[in-house]
Amino acid sequence: MNIEQTVIRAMRGVAELSDCQLIEPIVPDTLLLQSGLDSLGYAMLVAQLEEELGIDPFTELAIKIYPATFAEFVAIYAQGLEQTRY
Amino acid sequence: MSSLASLLLTKAVTPVIVNTSQSFSLGQLLALAKLWRAEYQYLENKPLALIYTDSASFCVGLLAFDGLCSDLYLCSTELVESIENSCSRLSIDINSRPKQLFSQNKSAVEDPCTLGKLKAQSDTRELVTRWWLASSGTSGQPKWFAHTLASLTLNTKFSNTLSELKWANCYQAYRYAGLQVLLQVLISGATLVDDVTNDLIARLQQYANAKVNAISATPSMWRQMLMTNQLQHVPLKRITLGGEIADQPLLDKLSELYSQASIRHIYASTEAGVGFVVADKIAGFPVSWLQQGVANAHLKIDQNQHLRIKPAHELDAQLEALIDDNGYLDTQDIVRSDGDRIFFLGRASGVINVGGNKVTPEKVETVILSIKGVSQAKVYGQPNSVLGNLVVADIVIEPNQDWGNISRTVRAQCKLMLQRFEIPVKLRQIDSLAMSPTGKLSRSNSHG
Numbered sequence: 001m002n003i004e005q006t007v008i009r010a011m012r013g014v015a016e017l018s019d020c021q022l023i024e025p026i027v028p029d030t031l032l033l034q035s036g037l038d039s040l041g042y043a044m045l046v047a048q049l050e051e052e053l054g055i056d057p058f059t060e061l062a063i064k065i066y067p068a069t070f071a072e073f074v075a076i077y078a079q080g081l082e083q084t085r086y
Numbered sequence: 087m088s089s090l091a092s093l094l095l096t097k098a099v100t101p102v103i104v105n106t107s108q109s110f111s112l113g114q115l116l117a118l119a120k121l122w123r124a125e126y127q128y129l130e131n132k133p134l135a136l137i138y139t140d141s142a143s144f145c146v147g148l149l150a151f152d153g154l155c156s157d158l159y160l161c162s163t164e165l166v167e168s169i170e171n172s173c174s175r176l177s178i179d180i181n182s183r184p185k186q187l188f189s190q191n192k193s194a195v196e197d198p199c200t201l202g203k204l205k206a207q208s209d210t211r212e213l214v215t216r217w218w219l220a221s222s223g224t225s226g227q228p229k230w231f232a233h234t235l236a237s238l239t240l241n242t243k244f245s246n247t248l249s250e251l252k253w254a255n256c257y258q259a260y261r262y263a264g265l266q267v268l269l270q271v272l273i274s275g276a277t278l279v280d281d282v283t284n285d286l287i288a289r290l291q292q293y294a295n296a297k298v299n300a301i302s303a304t305p306s307m308w309r310q311m312l313m314t315n316q317l318q319h320v321p322l323k324r325i326t327l328g329g330e331i332a333d334q335p336l337l338d339k340l341s342e343l344y345s346q347a348s349i350r351h352i353y354a355s356t357e358a359g360v361g362f363v364v365a366d367k368i369a370g371f372p373v374s375w376l377q378q379g380v381a382n383a384h385l386k387i388d389q390n391q392h393l394r395i396k397p398a399h400e401l402d403a404q405l406e407a408l409i410d411d412n413g414y415l416d417t418q419d420i421v422r423s424d425g426d427r428i429f430f431l432g433r434a435s436g437v438i439n440v441g442g443n444k445v446t447p448e449k450v451e452t453v454i455l456s457i458k459g460v461s462q463a464k465v466y467g468q469p470n471s472v473l474g475n476l477v478v479a480d481i482v483i484e485p486n487q488d489w490g491n492i493s494r495t496v497r498a499q500c501k502l503m504l505q506r507f508e509i510p511v512k513l514r515q516i517d518s519l520a521m522s523p524t525g526k527l528s529r530s531n532s533h534g
Contacts, residue, residue: 017511019501032313033286039310039441043472044511058471059335066339068315 003081004074006052007045011037014044028071035070055080089153089212090235090272091116097244099275103142104296106282110142110180112272119149122178126150131213133157135169137177138260141268141280145259147178148268152235153212159230160260165220168228219262221357229404231357237399239269241361241381248274251324254293255280256303262354263328266361267302276300290316302326302352305336306441306473318343328352328361329442330474331430334369341367353430357405358397358415370421370429386414392434393419438467438475440507445477450510453503454479457495459487462519465510479510482519489515 001009008026015022015037022036037045050056057080067073088096094112103110126134134155136147151158159169166175217238220228253271255278257264271278279296281289290311293301299321303311308327311317322344327336332351341349353371354361362381364371376385382398394414401415408416420431438445447465454463462482467475483492493513500509 017497019506031287033310039306039473040507042313043441043470043476046472047468047470047476047511056471066309066312066315068313 003053003077007049007070007074007077010045010048010052011035014041014048018044026070028069028074030070031068032070032073033068049077053077053081055084089215091119091149091153092212093235093239094149094272097273097275099244099249099273101272101275102277103145103271103280104277105140105142105280106292108142108181115142115146116149118146118180122146122150123154126174126176127154129155129174131156133159133173135159135161135166135173135175136260137161137163137166137175138258139177139179140282141255141259141278143178143180145268145272146180147176152215152217155215156213157216157218157232159218160220160265162258162260165228165260168220168230217265219260219265221262229357231402231404233402234399237397238265239273240399241363242266242270242273244274249276251276251300252296252298253278253300253302254289254298254320256301256307257329263302263304263352266352266354286310287314287316290314290320294319294321297321300324300326302328304329304442305332306330308336308340309472312339312343322347325349326352328354330439331432332364332369337367337369355395355415355417358395358401358417368427370424370427373423373426373428376428384414387421387423387428388414388416390434391420391422391431393417393421393428393430432467436466438465438477440467440475440477441473443505443507445508450477450479450500450504450508453500454481454496454510457492457499459484459492460496464519468512476512477508477510478512478514480514480516480519482516 011022011026014020018037018041020037020041023030023034026035032042046056046058055077057076067076094101095116099112101112103115129151132155134151134157136144136151136158138144138161148158159173161169161175169175214234216232217234218230218232220230251274253267253276255264255267257267259265259268268278270276279293279298281292283289283292294316301320301322303326305327323346325340325344325347328351337349337351348365349367350363350365352361352363362371362383371380376387379385384396386394388394394410395417396412396414401409405415408418410416418434420434422429422431433439436447438447450465451463454460454465460481461484464480466478468478470476479496481492481496483489493515496513497509
């Protein structure tokens, strides 16, 4: 499963747990704040992804840009995973 | 100390509160307040629960009843439930009933001499009203702490630069942080932009259009604002962070985006009614403040690594048990000294701060322990980069019980009984929980 799929699956799981209605489909340009997850949902998503992927790029990286879109969010995880390889 | 209305008239400041469709000058707010005060004159020397609706309406209430009532309980619609029934309660809506009163008096309001007239007419028989602000108590029930206008405005400044600020209202004014913003706006003669939408992107667009240049928000709110990609359109000159621990990466990000802005993180205690401001864009505060004191208060660290604070004003009598012989209040905030800096680590009481919302572990544990088959539960905070902390629960179940069934019931019951931010995001089944020698749950470490 690639990172994008992992993130979408985690988003669906978190939406169910946190009583949020996720919009479908989630596309690269989807604005995170309009995806249906609220701030608590995002906090849970970051915690869930830390369990699955072993990283929380928001604490481990000096984030240049805070992600606004789904694609930017995925890119930050891709970058984080890339860095942990070295 | 005079009432809020007299104070503003004496200072001759010209604050403005604007919302999406209206703008209210101080003269208009005072004129409306005068009408409310006249109508509710019978509340003289009596307590009143003032229910928040919006900034302008709430401000009218504060102007009307500070100096008239013995006590003002600053409430939301939920908080008012905790106030005794014998106490009068009032929710002011600036757009309904007072509007008729307002139009009858429009000529008076528009008269440029109005402020002078109001000043001349202001009631000299003013008493010192106690302002009550709620804080979440250990049982999760609100606890009320008394303040005075004097103590609440101890650190409020006035200058030409401050009067040019246009503040956005991210907190509602019945909370300590929101009240601080409202009082700062009023006393410095600044502008407050009140918004109604919950959509953060739309709200930031509104701030950009209104040329908002000052925002006070929790670190969690700032992180969300950064995520909108809209924040850079808001021409910020003053950035204030409060209500949670401000971390260095966030301070760095904000100072990178706004290199010219004043970036200040505030430490405040609703209970003590004190706060101090750190303006050097570095997390924590300088160790030298332990010797010098700061903002009319003295600071020290006790043997439990708790920050203790001794303000210039008298503390609420309910806090007595937390005050030492020298008058220092135990803030229950755990700190760590590192070089020339003191850093905040969290709350000693185990209270979990989820994006500025306080969660009492005992309250959540009570809900979990009410479920048949659960023998022990411990609720604690798990650090989170989005909201500071998330609520997590460790649960011990009775032998021969099914974890799947129990965890589903726990989730369902928590949804029913708790607010969303209080519900544990993760339930962990464990074999046993550590107890302290006194038989209490050990809260000194986060796990097990």
